[in-house]
Amino acid sequence: MTTQNCAECGTRAEPGQSFCDACGAVLGWTDRAPARTAATASQSSGATSPSAPTASSPGTGDTPASPASPVNSDSEDTAENPLPPVPASASTPDDTAPTEPVPAATVAAPDDDDELNARARSLLVPVADPETRPTPPPAVAPVLPGRPVADRPQVRAPGPQQGDENGPPCPWCSTPNRPDRHYCTRCAMPMTRTEDSSARHRPWWRRVVDFRSRETPWAGDRPRLRRTFDRILTWVVAAAVLSLLIWVGVSTPAWVQATRDHFAKRAPVAPDQFAASRSYPGHKPDLLFDKVNNTWWGPGVTQSGEGQWIEARFAEPTRLLDLIITPGTSTRADQLSQSALPHRIKATITTKDGRTTTRDITLDQSAGGQRRAFRVGEVTKVRFTLESAYGASAGKQVAIAEIEFFGRSSANSS
Numbered sequence: 001m002t003t004q005n006c007a008e009c010g011t012r013a014e015p016g017q018s019f020c021d022a023c024g025a026v027l028g029w030t031d032r033a034p035a036r037t038a039a040t041a042s043q044s045s046g047a048t049s050p051s052a053p054t055a056s057s058p059g060t061g062d063t064p065a066s067p068a069s070p071v072n073s074d075s076e077d078t079a080e081n082p083l084p085p086v087p088a089s090a091s092t093p094d095d096t097a098p099t100e101p102v103p104a105a106t107v108a109a110p111d112d113d114d115e116l117n118a119r120a121r122s123l124l125v126p127v128a129d130p131e132t133r134p135t136p137p138p139a140v141a142p143v144l145p146g147r148p149v150a151d152r153p154q155v156r157a158p159g160p161q162q163g164d165e166n167g168p169p170c171p172w173c174s175t176p177n178r179p180d181r182h183y184c185t186r187c188a189m190p191m192t193r194t195e196d197s198s199a200r201h202r203p204w205w206r207r208v209v210d211f212r213s214r215e216t217p218w219a220g221d222r223p224r225l226r227r228t229f230d231r232i233l234t235w236v237v238a239a240a241v242l243s244l245l246i247w248v249g250v251s252t253p254a255w256v257q258a259t260r261d262h263f264a265k266r267a268p269v270a271p272d273q274f275a276a277s278r279s280y281p282g283h284k285p286d287l288l289f290d291k292v293n294n295t296w297w298g299p300g301v302t303q304s305g306e307g308q309w310i311e312a313r314f315a316e317p318t319r320l321l322d323l324i325i326t327p328g329t330s331t332r333a334d335q336l337s338q339s340a341l342p343h344r345i346k347a348t349i350t351t352k353d354g355r356t357t358t359r360d361i362t363l364d365q366s367a368g369g370q371r372r373a374f375r376v377g378e379v380t381k382v383r384f385t386l387e388s389a390y391g392a393s394a395g396k397q398v399a400i401a402e403i404e405f406f407g408r409s410s411a412n413s414s
Helices: 030-048 075-080 110-123 204-209 228-263 285-289 333-338
Strands: 266-269 273-276 309-327 341-351 356-362 370-390 400-408
Touching: 228 370, 266 309, 273 285, 285 309, 285 400, 309 341, 356 370, 370 400
Parallel strands: none
Antiparallel strands: 266 400, 273 309, 309 370, 309 400, 341 356, 341 370
C-alpha cells in the first residue's frame, strides 16, 4: 500500500492508517479491500465444491441446502456496501455435469476513495471555530497618578504615669515621681525650682510693668527677634495711642456738653445792658432787643457803616446756643429797599474769665429773621461789628430790626 496525505489538512499518513493524526479525518478504506476479496473467493470455492449439493434430488423430501455464508470480518462494511449478487443460471445444472468456475465479484477499487471520504466526512459533527472573546473592560478605570499627600501627624497621648504614688510631685504638672529622678516622667521639666524659675509666678501687674524680665520660652517655641526698628515702631505706636487717649479724655466734657446742647430745648435770653458806637436819632440800641420787629437800629452814617458796632451785656455768665438776626427796617419784603442790609458781621465774644473769641456771621439778602448757630458758654458780653452791607449808597444807612439770643431752657434740668 502506498503512502498518502490527508485530503483535509495535507498531513503525511503512515501506511495502514485510517484516520489523520492532525485533524481526525478519514484517510480511506483501501486497507479493507483484500478482506472483501478473500471473502468473495471463499464464497466462490464453496459454490463449486462437489461435496455441497446444489439442488435437491427429485423424489426425496430433503430441502436444498443453502450455500454457506462467507465469513466476513467487517460486517458493518458489508451491510453498508453489499457485494453484488451472483446471477442465477437459466437452468438447473445436473449434479453430475461439470460446472464452470464463477467469476469473483467485483470489489470497490481504490478510485472510490473520494466517495468514501465524502461519506465519512458527512458522519462527522461540525464544530465551529473558537471565537475571539472581547477583552472585558477593567473593573477600575485608569486614572492619572495623584499628588502625594503627606500623612497627618498623629498626636500621641501621654503614656501611663510611671512613678511612685508617694514620691515628690512635679512642681510643674504635679505628677508624682521617684525620689531619684531629676526630671519629670510626664513633662520632662526639672524637679527642682531655682530662684529664677520661682520669679516667673508673679502678680499680673508686676509682669506688665517689668518689660525686661520675661518668661523663658518653652521647648519648641521660638522667641521673636527684637530689632531696633521694631523697638522704635513700638514706642511710636505707644506714644500715638497715649496721645489719643489724652485727647479723648480732654475732649470728652466738650462732647458731652455739645450733645446736651444739641438735644436741649431753646428759650429766649435777653441781655441786661446795651451799647453802640453811635445811633441814628430816635433809633437807640435797645430797640434791637425789644422783641418787636417793626423797630430798628441804625448807626446814622451812610454807605455800609463799616466799623460801627453794637454791644449786648449780661449781668451773669450765660450759655448761648442760637442767634436770630432780622435785617432791614421790618420783616416785610416790600420795605427791604428802604435801607441797606447787613452782609458780614464780626461777633466778638467775651467769657467770664476774660478770654475773647471772634466769629464771622454772614447774612442773606432776604426779609425775616435768619437763625445762626451760636454755641458759646459762660458769656458776659457780645459785640457785633459791621463789615459790609447789601445795597449801600450815599442816601441809605444800614438798619437792623431785631437781634435775639437763645439759650437752654430751664425745663431741660427737670
